[in-house]
Amino acid sequence: MNKREILHVIEENPIILGINQDSDLELVARNESQVVFTLFGSISDIKDTIHRLKEMKQLVFVNIDMVDGFSPRNSVVDFLKSAEPDGIISSKPSILRYAKEQGLFTIHRFFILDSSSWRNIGRQLEISQADIINITPGWTKVIQWTSERFSIPVISSGLVCDKEIVLENLNAGAIAICTTNHEVWNM
Numbered sequence: 001m002n003k004r005e006i007l008h009v010i011e012e013n014p015i016i017l018g019i020n021q022d023s024d025l026e027l028v029a030r031n032e033s034q035v036v037f038t039l040f041g042s043i044s045d046i047k048d049t050i051h052r053l054k055e056m057k058q059l060v061f062v063n064i065d066m067v068d069g070f071s072p073r074n075s076v077v078d079f080l081k082s083a084e085p086d087g088i089i090s091s092k093p094s095i096l097r098y099a100k101e102q103g104l105f106t107i108h109r110f111f112i113l114d115s116s117s118w119r120n121i122g123r124q125l126e127i128s129q130a131d132i133i134n135i136t137p138g139w140t141k142v143i144q145w146t147s148e149r150f151s152i153p154v155i156s157s158g159l160v161c162d163k164e165i166v167l168e169n170l171n172a173g174a175i176a177i178c179t180t181n182h183e184v185w186n187m
Contacts, residue, residue: 001059001086003105003131006059006086006087006105006131007131007132007153007175009034009035009059010035010059010132010153010155010175010176011175011176012034013033013034013035013176014170014174014175014176014177015033015166015176015177015179015184015185015187016033016035016036016037016155016157016176016177016178016179017031017033017035017036017037017178017179017185018036018037018039018157018178018179018180019036019037019038019039019040019180020039020040020180021040022040022049024180025049025052025053027182027185028053028056028058029056031185031186033185034057034058034059035058035059035061035176036053036058036059036060036061037061037062037063037089037157037178038050038053038060038061038062038063038066038067039063039066039180040066040067041062041066041067041068042067042068042069043067043068043069043070043079044069046062046067046080046083047082047083050062050083050084050085051083054084059086059087060085060086061085061086061087061088061089061105061107062080062085062087062088062089063088063089063090063109064076064077064080064088064089064090064095065089065090065091065092065109072090072092072094072095073095074095074098076095077095077098077099077102077104078102081099081102081103081104085104086105087099087104087105087106087107087131088104088105088106088107089106089107089108089109089134090106090107090108090109091108091109091110091111093108093124093125093127093128093130094127094128096108096127096128096129096130097127097128097129100128100129100130100131105131105132106128106129106130106131106132107130107131107132107133107134107155108124108125108128108130108132108133108134109134109136109157110124110133110134110135110136111136112135112136112137112139112142118142118145118146121133121146121149121150122149122150125150125152130152131152131153132152132153132154132155132175133146133150133152133153133154133155134154134155134156134157134178135154135155135156135157135174136156136157136158136159137157137158137159137160138156138157138158138159138160138165138169138174138177139159140165140168140169140172141172143156143169143172143173143174144172144173146173147172147173147174148173153175154173154174154175155174155175155176155177155178156169156174156176156177156178157177157178157179160177160178160179160181160184161179161181161184162181162183162184163184163187166179166184166187
């Protein structure tokens with residue numbers, strides 16, 4: 001899929017299923033969403049997890065910062081690319097830049113803890129050239145500021161745990177939210 005097609009599928013599936021354990025795969029199979037963020041795994045099983053999700057016709061994005069055994073090295077991207085995920089998620093701009101150069105869709109995850117970390121987004125994006133910004137936690141005002149400041153689409157995640165917060169984030173400019181909360185998956 002090209003970038004435009006991936007963005008279209010994400011916009012059509014504004015609740016992204018964040019999975020953080022193997023048992024979540026059964027729930028993914030019963031859910032209508034077509035987009036999954038894998039937030040767990042190890043170097044020994046991540047390819048199998050991607051394969052299983054692809055069999056379910058999911059767009060699969062792997063958070064490489066959360067896979068046990070991976071380090072922030074280009075060789076991790078090369079290894080993962082052979083498993084054919086649709087993209088990667090990371091907070092590391094140089095890894096994202098390399099992944100983008102290798103043809104992968106990239107999602108730059110930002111942990112916004114204070115105004116300094118929010119002001120740093122622009123500098124980090126210059127390096128990563130990411131396709132999407134992922135803001136965590138999903139504070140509505142920060143989502144609004146980010147979507148107004150940058151032309152790159154925004155996904156919200158972290159503490160997006162009920163319908164009210166989901167709607168607030170989407171109304172503030174996020175194209176989608178990602179959550180591990182199974183109750184929110186079924187909204």
